[in-house]
Amino acid sequence: xxxxKELILETALKLFAERGFDTTxxxxxxxEAGVSEGLIFRHFTNKEGLMDAILAMSEERMARHVKxxxxxxxxxxxxxxxxxxxxxxxxxxxEFWKLQFSLKWQKKYRGQSYRPSGYYLELVEVITxxxxxxxxxxxxKEVLLLVMLIDGLSNQLMQQPSEAFIxxxxxxxxxxxxxxxxxS
Amino acid sequence: xxxxKELILETALKLFAERGFDTTxxxxxxxEAGVSEGLIFRHFTNKEGLMDAILAMSEERMARHVKxxxxxxxxxxxxxxxxxxxxxxxxxxxEFWKLQFSLKWQKKYRGQSYRPSGYYLELVEVITxxxxxxxxxxxxKEVLLLVMLIDGLSNQLMQQPSEAFIxxxxxxxxxxxxxxxxxS
DNA sequence: GTCTATACGGGGATAGAC
DNA sequence: GTCTATCCCCGTATAGAC
Numbered sequence: 001x002x003x004x005k006e007l008i009l010e011t012a013l014k015l016f017a018e019r020g021f022d023t024t025x026x027x028x029x030x031x032e033a034g035v036s037e038g039l040i041f042r043h044f045t046n047k048e049g050l051m052d053a054i055l056a057m058s059e060e061r062m063a064r065h066v067k068x069x070x071x072x073x074x075x076x077x078x079x080x081x082x083x084x085x086x087x088x089x090x091x092x093x094x095e096f097w098k099l100q101f102s103l104k105w106q107k108k109y110r111g112q113s114y115r116p117s118g119y120y121l122e123l124v125e126v127i128t129x130x131x132x133x134x135x136x137x138x139x140x141k142e143v144l145l146l147v148m149l150i151d152g153l154s155n156q157l158m159q160q161p162s163e164a165f166i167x168x169x170x171x172x173x174x175x176x177x178x179x180x181x182x183x184s
Numbered sequence: 185x186x187x188x189k190e191l192i193l194e195t196a197l198k199l200f201a202e203r204g205f206d207t208t209x210x211x212x213x214x215x216e217a218g219v220s221e222g223l224i225f226r227h228f229t230n231k232e233g234l235m236d237a238i239l240a241m242s243e244e245r246m247a248r249h250v251k252x253x254x255x256x257x258x259x260x261x262x263x264x265x266x267x268x269x270x271x272x273x274x275x276x277x278x279e280f281w282k283l284q285f286s287l288k289w290q291k292k293y294r295g296q297s298y299r300p301s302g303y304y305l306e307l308v309e310v311i312t313x314x315x316x317x318x319x320x321x322x323x324x325k326e327v328l329l330l331v332m333l334i335d336g337l338s339n340q341l342m343q344q345p346s347e348a349f350i351x352x353x354x355x356x357x358x359x360x361x362x363x364x365x366x367x368s
Numbered sequence: 369g370t371c372t373a374t375a376c377g378g379g380g381a382t383a384g385a386c
Numbered sequence: 387g388t389c390t391a392t393c394c395c396c397g398t399a400t401a402g403a404c
Contacts, residue, residue, distance in 0.1 A: 020290055022206050036389045102289035106204055141356045151339040152332025172325045209397055220371045
């Protein structure tokens with residue numbers, strides 16, 4: 001992966017996340033990256049190839065996050081980490097996460113990288129089990145609820161990314177799940 | 185409002201919701217509506233004017249829904265109605281709701297019809313009060329949680345719109361809030 | 369109010385030099 | 387690997403007849 005190719009990828013990721021895929025001309029990506037427009041097509045064939053490269057990159061990053069949650073021993077710790085995942089992603093990989101969320105609403109990419117891929121299903125299974133171990137009556141439904149919460153939290157992060165707000169909300173959420181008892 | 189103008193509006197709403205604003209050419213709208221392309225511009229000036237008309241229409245519909253929630257007497261009834269709102273909207277006005285959600289992720293329309301407009305703020309206020317009346321310790325935070333839940337639920341409805349799933353989730357959610365009430 | 373025909377610009381993509 | 391120049395289509399928008 002040459003330096004300029006990498007640069008194109010990063011720039012495209014940022015612009016797609018900020019402005020959307022089809023309202024971002026390749027000319028703009030080239031200009032922003034300080035690169036000729038033709039180079040984009042030399043490296044990625046076409047605009048969609050560029051998006052696919054970004055998606056592949058993202059998939060890999062997500063899988064890594066999930067793996068680290070699954071690896072935790074305590075069921076409570078798993079739930080704790082899952083709640084914190086959106087915040088973690090937003091602080092570390094804001095642009096990517098934004099892009100993922102926007103893609104859900106674009107028909108073209110619905111079901112591609114978003115659709116329950118391996119890591120997502122694995123996470124659901126693991127969290128269901130965690131709830132079961134903690135003695136929740138309906139673990140499957142609890143997971144559904146948690147997924148909703150996480151989706152909603154991510155939306156909030158998009159609109160209101162103030163540090164104070166995030167911290168407040170997070171601790172409130174954790175208290176709901178009695179996660180404050182957890183030793184960090 | 186002439187019949188064809190109305191038809192254009194409905195068709196555009198449907199197509200924008202399905203395929204997104206900027207991946208839907210005006211030619212397609214015209215064809216689908218069985219109307220000449222020129223007519224669209226005669227009625228709505230430009231493509232954006234068409235979107236604005238849709239948004240105005242939507243705003244009105246939403247305001248009506250909120251009004252009916254606010255009008256409820258019991259605080260618990262208000263909360264339940266709020267939880268049920270996404271489902272109600274999805275069954276009655278699916279296309280519109282879908283479009284609203286997708287718009288949040290398009291820079292152009294972020295902060296336009298989505299941004300906390302009158303009815304949203306009113307609803308938040310009313311629900312905060314409802315939580316307070318029910319004796320919740322931190323009503324403001326409870327509202328935040330509920331908003332998250334509703335966002336998340338809406339996302340779920342997009343991905344998994346099976347009747348059984350919706351009914352299950354909904355009753356689970358409601359039971360959660362009833363239990364909380366009894367606890368306090 | 370509605371249609372047909374057409375102008376115009378911009379965005380994706382290619383060719384070929386270096 | 388990278389750049390410059392260029393092509394061409396398609397989507398928005400306008401003009402003008404009916």
